[in-house]
Amino acid sequence: MNFLYPGFLFALLAVSIPIIIHLFNFRKFKRIYFSNVAFLKEVKEQNSSREKLKNLLILAARILAITFLVLAFARPFINSTEKANQTSGNIVSIYLDNSYSMDAVNKEGSLLDEAKRRAKEIVKNYQLNDKFQLLTNDFEGKHQRLLNPDEFVQAVDEVKISAGSRNLQQVINRQQGVFTGAANRFSYVISDFQKNFAGDAPIKKEQQTQLTLLKLSANELPNLSVDSVWFLSPVHQAGASEKIVVRLRNFGNEDAKNVPLKLSINGQQKAIGSVNVAANAHAIDTLSYSGLSLGWQKAVLSIKDFPLTFDDELYFTFNVNASQEVLSINGSKTAKYIEALFNADPYFKLTSVSENNINYTSFANYSLIVLNGLNEPSTGLAQSLKTYVSNGGTVVIFPSTFTDQSVFSAFLNAIGLPPVNNVVTEATKVSQIELKHPLFKGVFETLPKNIDLPSVNRYFIYTDNSKVAKEPLLQLPAGKTYLARYPVSGGQVFLSATGLLEEEGNLSKHPLFVPLMYKIAFESAKDQPLSYTIAKDNVITLPAIKLGANQSLKLIGDGFDVIPDVSNQNGNTLLFVADQIKKSGFYQVKKSDSTLAVVAFNDNRSESNMVYDDQNTLEEKFGTQKILFIDAKKQNISSAIAEKNNGSELWKLCLILSLIFIAAEVILIRFFKPQMHK
Template sequence: MNFLYPGFLFALLAIAIPIAIHLFNFRKFKKVYFSNVQFLKEAKEQNSSREKLKHLLVLISRILAVIFLVLAFARPFIPLSSAGDPGRRNLISVYIDNSYSMETVNKEGNLLDEAKRKAKEIAAAYQLNDQFQLLSNDFDSKHQRAVNKEEFIRLLDEIRISPASRSLQQVVNRLQRESGANRNQIAYLLSDFQQSFVGSQPIQADKDVRYSFIKLNANSLPNISVDSVWSLSPVHQPNQAEQLVVQLHNYGEEDATDIPIKLTINQQQKAISNTKVPAGKSVKDTLSFSGLQKGWQKGVLKIKDFPLTFDDELNFSFQVNTEMKVLNISGDPSQKFIKSLFAADPYFKLSEMPEANIKYSSFPEYSLIVLSGLKQPSSGLAQQLKSYVQNGGSIVIFPDLDANGAIYTPFLTALSLPAVKQLNSGPAIASSIELKDPIFKDVFDQVPANMDLPVVNRYFSYLERNAGGKQGILQLPLGQFLFARYASGAGKMYLAASSLDPKDGNLSRHPVFVPMMLKIAFSSAKELPLYYTSGQSDLLEHEKISLGANQSLTLKSNGVEVIPEVRQMPGKTLLYVADQIRKPGFYDLKKADSVLAVVAFNDNRRESDMHYATDQNLSSLFGKQKIALYNSQKDAMSLNIQAKNNSVELWKLCLILAVVFLAIEILLIRFFNKTKNTQTP
């Protein structure tokens, strides 16, 4: 057992006071004359022995009361675990949570400032030869080395609020990198311990590290966050109507009304709205606008919400293109259905190639390739198309039913599509439509009870070996399909059972054909993510970028320049930025002096949830491993010693025992030896 204030033990000299009172009893006795001394002597001896016992018990009670009262002021404590190997040096690792939630204030002021003060007080409890390690959410390289106390204090003063957000498991893993190395490691984690930071999965921690969690108490604050945004427009065209859906989340306990939403594109206001967000719920609001020009667009969604403002803005970017390139490879030049369809809209730039003269090298230029009525599809074409689809392209195949099924089977199987089983002909067969498919989303305002659907006179039935990646769009009876989609790599393949020739059916002339093909073309556009999360998104996607031997890509924004690691993948280029981008904003992706793309970054919305983990939550995550949990409201010296020794203080028990012995003294004085001893002669 050790003492927090050992100087108070000198007060144990006060036990001399009750001893002196007991030894020097100055009570005066009154003389009483009795006629028979014999009986008086017997009563006197009997009462004297009881009186001595009473005085002795009162003396013991007073001494013990004084002792435990002095011990209560000396603050004794018992260490719960060993202090480590005395032959090793101590490494004191301190984690300071410097996320946005630590901007919250309480009666002690800013939580981050309070965490710094507590960290300094903890450091003061250790010796000068102990080593220290500082860790924050930034995971800076300068914090990876052990330093002395003076350097630790200097690094501590440099910590500022950061947009970086970590999880408790990430912090524990980072601290464990320094475990071992012939040192006793003691880890202190100072945080408000948001539930999003703690998580719900069990924590894997090193049992050789002693963990102490010091919880900073924040005031409960309401908060509304711009949670996410997505576009309802399949493609972005100049001067066309656009629709964005914004999602707001209310993390507070009260409903929020009249929350203003403002949308700006390239610093020009495009839409405004007001909405109500119920407590603890998310709501969606649709914003409509138009008037965009060609090029990259920088969008910002803003709300007004106090006092937490870091999540009141959300950046996003997208590109507006003036055209989409479509290629039609036809085996019958007399069929004009594909040309008539895409020529009606100037947004589509249609190129046509005869079956006998196909330029394979131009395939990557097109977003969609349509194969209509090929007479002799070759294995070379199948190989090139498969590579095109694997790289993210989309193809649509309308077979020529006059060609032998044995000709199409090798071509289809080379594309991992089903082989032709047989050619079916006879009376017209009506098809059915899969309205839940994304192709027909927003196509029909109202679906009639008896919808007019395409019919076919002749069609191929296919031999399905593995229908796992198949999605029927237009169905025929007996489990056959008229039009289906197959996923392959990063792209899609659409296969029809009938041709576009009117003699085989009315698919090419049916009203459903136009929206179906246009939606397929729109879905073939390679849309990049609208935004990424700073400090969390390590990989950025972009269309295939060709680089020379000495060329590199850079991300630039307001004086910040990042050189990503380039990884070429089928159909796309991946940019690995690690954790180099920590600030939200817009970053220009440049190749030399040309801007290839504008990439938007936002702060992690995990910090928006201002709900905190309880002590029981933290203890349960560590399972059987013992951890120490402390409240920052303890006085500095008590917190330091208790955390340092992982101990239990006994001053409350000492105070209780002092009161108990004082009560025993009172009871002895009032009720002991009250029975009178009388003798009859």
């Protein structure tokens, strides 16, 4: 048995006090004179031997009470079989969760303040020459430096709530990186342990690291979050009326009624609403607005919800273009159909060229390319289209059924599409339309029972290939493809079985042709994501940006100005922002003085779910790996840590025994009376 504070053992000298009292407390008898010796018969004789026994028992109780009280202060413990080698020193890594969920409160105040106190309490259980690492969700470079106790306490005081959000495995992996040499390794994770923090996958740690999970508990709080938004229209036009869909989530156990909802664009209120959200559920609402101008739009969707407010606003951006660029590559006879279609709407800017006069380098300028009845599609065109599609482009192919099948099959193979099997010249009619496909969403107000579908006189039958993904849109009898969508690389190709000539069919004059082509054109518009997530999305993807030799891109926000790393891949420009963005809001991507794009960043919504893992759930994630779990609400942290580091502590037992012997002394004095006889 050893002692944490052996210096208190000098207080055992205090046992001499009851011994001295016992030795010098001799009973003095008083002489009484009697006038008549007959009274002596009434004097009771005291049994001296029983009196001595009582005094000895009282003395023993006092000595033992003082002894065990001193031992309790000296903190005795029995060495653990896993006791660390103290001569090697200790490296202690303490993760302090400073995510938004730690802004919740309990009777100790905010969870972050309690976490700071607990971190300092942990440090007090180690020696002055031990080294400490402070780790937070920010994962800053300075957190990889080892600190002495005073530096650690100062660093803890500087920790603030952060928008960063990490998972438990990331934290443990980061902690392992600071351990070096033969020093004893101790890891502490101080958190409320939200379900999203631990995750669902098993967690691994190094065997030689002693890991302790310290759980803080918050009061149960209601919370409502703006979860996400999306548009019903694939494109945005100046002055047009639009609708946006909003999803709210209620993480509380009570229904949220008449929650005020507001949409602001460029600082102007565009729409308001009121939403009811059931407990532990989500609700969807639609807002209508109009009056957009050209250019980038900064939108904010907001609600009012207390006390947790970090997820009450959702920032997003989108661009209103003046036009959409479309390229039509035509054969000898079919240009008029596509030209009549897209020239009817000033929003579309159509460039129409002959198959013999193609500028392959300009493909990246168009959101949609239409191949219209080509007679001799070349391999060079096929390679350029393959690159265009892999960069996210959209291609529509209306073949000429009069062309050489082998030439056209080779062209399709080069793009990654199935080749032609044969040509059919028998007149037939489209038998099936996939109305549930997203492409036809909004085309029909009601689903018609006997819809009039296009007829066809000549068409190709393509070879079925299970390796090529296909989404049928229109089908001929016996399941033969009339029009299908093929996802290829990062883009898509719409392949028709026939062309637009009247000899081939009536698609070009059918009422379905206009909405079908417009929907494909709208879907081909390349929009960047509405928003990004702080500490999660570290790469901003933009359409290709050309930079000069001495030019660079800047990312500028509210009090934020940084030059990100830039890379061009697959026709896109990637901006690597790492963990530089710490605050939700709008950020401009600038090239010199021109604004190329505006992006929005939001706080991670995973912090909104105030549901926590318990001890059993956390221990199951570690399997057979040994960890120590401390519930700050139920356990004394110093005692738990000391027992973990030093073995089984006996101070509680010593204190209990001291109280028992004090009680025994009281009982002896009050109730043990030597027997008297006459």
